[in-house]
Amino acid sequence: MTGILKYGVRRTLMWNDIRRSRLLSAAATIFMAVSAMLMALTVLLGTNLLRSIDTLMEQAQTPDFLQMHTGDLDAEALEEFAGARAEIRDWQVSGFLNLENAGIMLGNHSLADSTQDNGLCVQGQKFDYLLDLNGALPEVQPGEVYVPVCYRAMYELEKGDVMQVGSREFMIAGFIRDAQMNSMMASSKRFLVHPEDYETMREQGQEEYLIEFLLEDGVKSSGFAASYTAQGLPANGPAITKPLMRMMNALSDGTMIAVIFLVSIVILLISLLCIRFILRLQLEKEKQETGMLRALGIGKKRVRQLYFTKYIVLSVCGAAAGLLTAWLLWRPLAVQMQELYGAPQGTWRIGMLSLPAVFAVEGIFLLSIRRTLKKSEGLTVLEALFPVQEKRERRRQYLLIGFVTAACMFLILVPGNLYSTLSSAGFVTYMGIGDAEIRMDVRGDGKSDAEAAWIAAALAEDPKTERCVLLRTKACQAVLLDGTVCDLKVEMGDHTVFPVSYQEGRAPGQETEVALSALCAKELGVTVGDVLTLQNSGREITCTVCGIYSDITNGGKTAKAVSGMWEEAPAVWSVLYAAWKEDAWKQEGAQRDAGSEETAKWRWMEDYRQLGADVTEIEAYVKETYGQTLSQIRLASDVAAGTAVLIIFVVTALFMRLLLEQNRYTVSLQKALGFSSCGIRRAYLKKGCFFAATGIAAGVAAGNLLGERLCGAVLQSLGAGSFHFLIQWERALLLHPALLLLTAALAVRVGIAKIGRIRAYECCMGKE
Amino acid sequence: MKNLLRVEELCREPILDHISFTMDSGEMAAIMGPSGSGKSTLLYQVAGMDQPTGGKVYLGGKEITGLSEDERAAIRLQQIGFVFQQMNMMGNLNILDNILLPALEENRVSHSRSKKELQKEAEELMQKLSVAELGERSITQVSGGQLQRACICRSMINRPEILFADEPTGALNKSAAAEVMDAFVKLNHEGTTILMVTHDSKVASRCSRILYLLDGRICGELLLQKPGTGTQKQREETVNEWLGKMGW
Structure with missing residues (x-):
């Protein structure tokens, strides 16, 4: 019995189609698999992290409220x-x-x-x-x-x-x-x-x-x-609640998961676009066959079903491959979080949770495919049987290269910019810390005020110090207009020496002014210009909110005021910030023959430690506190860059190959008229590179502007409202765009390699 | 059947202008006319592939104009056979599977024939049109004439009431065209009603009736003896003489 009788129309057509277009079918399956894998990984890692944290907190019986106290x-x-x-x-x-x-x-x-x-x-x-x-x-x-x-x-x-x-x-x-x-x-x-x-x-x-x-x-x-x-x-110390502990635990590894999620969304969008484009080109190529089927009396719905079946099978394969890969990658990627927080309870159940994510991704693919197929049904039988060349449509299809390069540029730039921002010295200003080089913490009992003043005086006299400031944190209560009383820790001193980033307004300049952290202002429901009454030891001061700043330290809820308010009240803790003179360590190294600048710095800090301060070099502090997060973002950024390059190469090469297939007749005719393969190739290369370059330019703009807003929105929820990318311009404007343009050019060249094999006589043999 | 196909005041703006004619069962007719006269457009309207802007088409007494696209598709599948100038077949199926494709689709709904019966019918048709040995070949492994005959087999597999053909020999050489026309005549002798569009007087001369179309209107009609009767030369002369009068 013949194939179609044995296996039925649907199955025979589907297998023959997959066999005939192996490359396209494989590409579609890979797109579906990668999207499913990334989404499944996001769910697996995210659930794993949260479950691990919950399990640990439950086993450890973490307190709901913790107040640290010295004295x-x-x-x-x-x-x-x-x-x-x-x-x-x-x-x-x-x-x-x-x-x-x-x-x-x-x-x-x-x-x-x-x-x-x-x-x-x-x-x-x-x-x-x-x-x-x-x-x-x-x-x-x-x-x-x-x-x-x-x-x-x-x-x-x-x-x-x-x-x-x-x-x-x-x-x-x-x-x-x-x-x-x-x-x-x-x-x-x-x-x-x-x-x-x-x-x-x-x-x-x-x-x-x-x-x-x-x-x-x-x-x-x-x-x-x-x-x-x-x-x-x-x-006499910071207070912390259980949700804050949970957030802090989740934040370091959560950043990596958030980046994987962002990448999975971008990949999903690109894959959707590519599959839609593959399908459209297939429909375009098979327009006459589809028209013939319809002319023979096979209804629109049935034709759609014949195409759709293939994509159902491909999506099942993609889902299975994606799920399997995600399960395989889950353990190695979760090693670090499981070391810190332990294995979560119900690993099997977490594994199962990835299923709905994969189903959702494949569902989105199938919906999009169905929509594209339905759209193609708008043609009448005759229009499908006798297609008219659509030049404008072709130009629109070229836009796909632009869109994909723009999306990939975005994919590279956002994690890259995030990394350069978080790793730059200036980022500390978003953390509620001034842009200083040294931070000295003086905590403790009643003696701390005198001790801090003494260290401040020593710092001011120090020949290596360019500028320094003493900030004392005092506990007080904020009374709102409706009479609500809230606990507030106000950092007092000159906040203009090492200013933090102000989202709105400015640093306090007078005794009757107070600046609030973004989260604090949100919780108190006040904004710049509003009035707030502060109470300490029975004394009340009415202040105007003069600024709102970014802060992700101490739970993001802090305030700043000038010295003078409750001068007599003891500080909960004191912090000194200092910056060294530019050439301080070069001179010191030469004079003392200290061996290296680092050793001289260490000795200097050691001297102050002897005075009772907890001395930290801010660069080292950031490295230690955010090092793990930074290395994960760096990894994610590298993975994103690699993925973007791969996507551009695959999509562009695939697109050009299909476009060439579609234009086979025209190319053959051009050759018959005397055009050389080189000349035709050059024209394709120029067009492809033009659209890629336009896409890259759009991607650079979107990555730097839109990406900044996107990251800003995430950080805003943590308290850093006035977020701005600190961009490494040579990478963002030169290195990465050049890399993508080169990749796109190479892909165009690979995609049109077949031009040489198209013969001049082909146009005389049949229709396009 | 009398008036198997009835066309009344058929319009397709701006090409066809109030066309009316009828065809009885067993007739084999050709539509001729200069390029742009609306021959193919007329064929597509009466075959239910397009929706006319005016007039009515009845097939077997049932009006097919005004039906939805799906309803017309069902009629095309069950009651109509169509042969195209370009030998359109599915590239990813072999010849036999291409022939069987409409039959299997029809059988999905009617369940009227078993798979064995379908295979037998397809093989008999292929035998009749001398393409029996080509079943396993791909569509690129046969000649134009063979492919067109395979297309005729496909159009006949659901035992249509009428067979439409749009320039069926247009893309073929002389001998292949003759083979294809032999196949049509054979089918007509067995009772199949055929309406074809052609610009070849030789092809038209093998029909029993010719309609001449000019500027979207039927402006002449020639009745000939039943196909296969009389010498071919005489038929061709009669047709050429008539075409000359029509301004061909």
């Missing part, structure tokens, strides 16, 4: 507060013994340069547990220490290595996951020791308290935080 602790007041509040399920005060980083050695590595607050602690009594890598509570023996897991890879540590604190040695018995402070974005790291060791080490560090509360289900931690502050309870 004397009024335990009675806390007990009274906790006893009177029905929404408190449980509470505890844990100690954190903040150690001098210079005195800590982890294996062979000194933590002297670490920007983290490293300290010892004991296991939580009732909750806030530090868990080992199996999710269990480690049993610490005297002389043993459990090290934060994030340090394992960073310092190449193994069980049995030694941690040295001053003259005391601890054996590393294992590694712990800390649901609160796992992320490098959290500024402290807890090392778990035996209670006996904690007691003996007490003199070697400064003890801070973590006042922790577990709340009843449904109680909002933000509301609880406000009532805690309103009671005047110990609050």
